[in-house]
Amino acid sequence: MRTVNLMKLVALVLILMAIWACFEITQLLLKMDFKETFFSALSSVATLMASVTGIGVLIFTFFTLQESRKQRESAEEPIVTIRLVPEVKNNNFFYFTLKNTGGGPAYDISVKFNPDLPYGDDDTLNNLNMFKRMPLLDKNEEVNFLFDSAINYYESNNPKSTIAIVTFYKQPKDSKRAKPIVREFEINFEERKGQMHLITRDMNDLVKEIQELKHVMVIANLRREGKHD
Template sequence: MKSYIQDNLIFVALLVVITVLFLPLTFYVYEQLKEIGWDTEKFAALSSIATSFASIGTFILLLFTFLTYKETKRQREAQEEPAVTIGIVPDSKTPNLFNLYLRNSGGSPAYDLTVKFDPDLPYGDIKLNELPILKRMPLLDKGEEVSFLYDSVIEYLATNNPTKSIANVTYYTLPKNSRLARKKTRSFEIDLNLRMKQMHIVKKDMTDLVKEIQELKQAFFISKIEEKKN
């Protein structure tokens, strides 16, 4: 849409410029022909047509300028608005565990966020729709992500619980009670079978190395204490 408007805007601008530049030449020729006694009425008619084209071109130029402004404003507002996504995916380090995440990848905070699953999914001894964090989250800041353990992949898929659901996310661009707050609603398909049969490589970083060293130290101290007892 924006490219189309820009292409036509350039064309109309060139038309207006050519027409405006042509007008002084038209009046100059008109005066010269008037001096030699040429039928100026016909030329005046041609001049009127040229002026009409210039007026129409100016109107079209203003129209496309307005449309370009509206499109630019809409795109800028879309970039500045919050954009919340939700998903249930295997953990990157422990693929046999499902994590539920909420992420705001937009350009501003999301306020008064709520999530409704349809059908609702079990979460321990309750349902996801009963979780306080999903019933109402006051603020999800720009670039912020909230992630927590959902369930074991193997244990969950061994049950008859639903594996597909629609997550309806509702949030506001400002606090809900603000006069300028705008409501946003997005829906996401949740499919727990989507990433099945994928192979994973578990990567370890320095944090994992530090944890392993601490565990070895604890095991060493425990063994020393047991030796002293014996």
């Protein structure tokens, strides 16, 4: 990046010097009377200076285009992040969130935890298929899954901090231009410990509660009818 900026600066300086020299020579000619041979030589000098200016413009244009191309590629590059967050409606549960916040799709995503974290009764996160290889995570796509109860995890002897190493590619891994992009994230379970939250409910929760109440009433009626029989 520094080399590109230096070359662009050199090209710009050459252009400005050529313009300044042409201006000074023009001012001098307006004040003096010269022979035809001098004007011929001066024409050659002006042609040379125009060539230098043209080369400077070409160099400046080339590096400007290169910089624009790199900025466009950077804007289209995927950015995969992984976070441990509490469940939105009930902060007593931990969820892992894997999200692509970049400008393009991410291919062949893998995640490695160091140290590894237990998951379920007899498994670990590093053994999950989604962390071994996820073929595609599209732009703005997000994957969430339940990890554990916050209360149970805080009371356990499991690691309270780990490093998640995320590896992904801009193209499919088998393509020739594929180069791995590696990012590391610290997952700290103690970060949100002690925070207070309100349990929020919406219309969907109300509908579910009404449905559950109906089921309870139906079961109760069936039991009553069974007793009468």
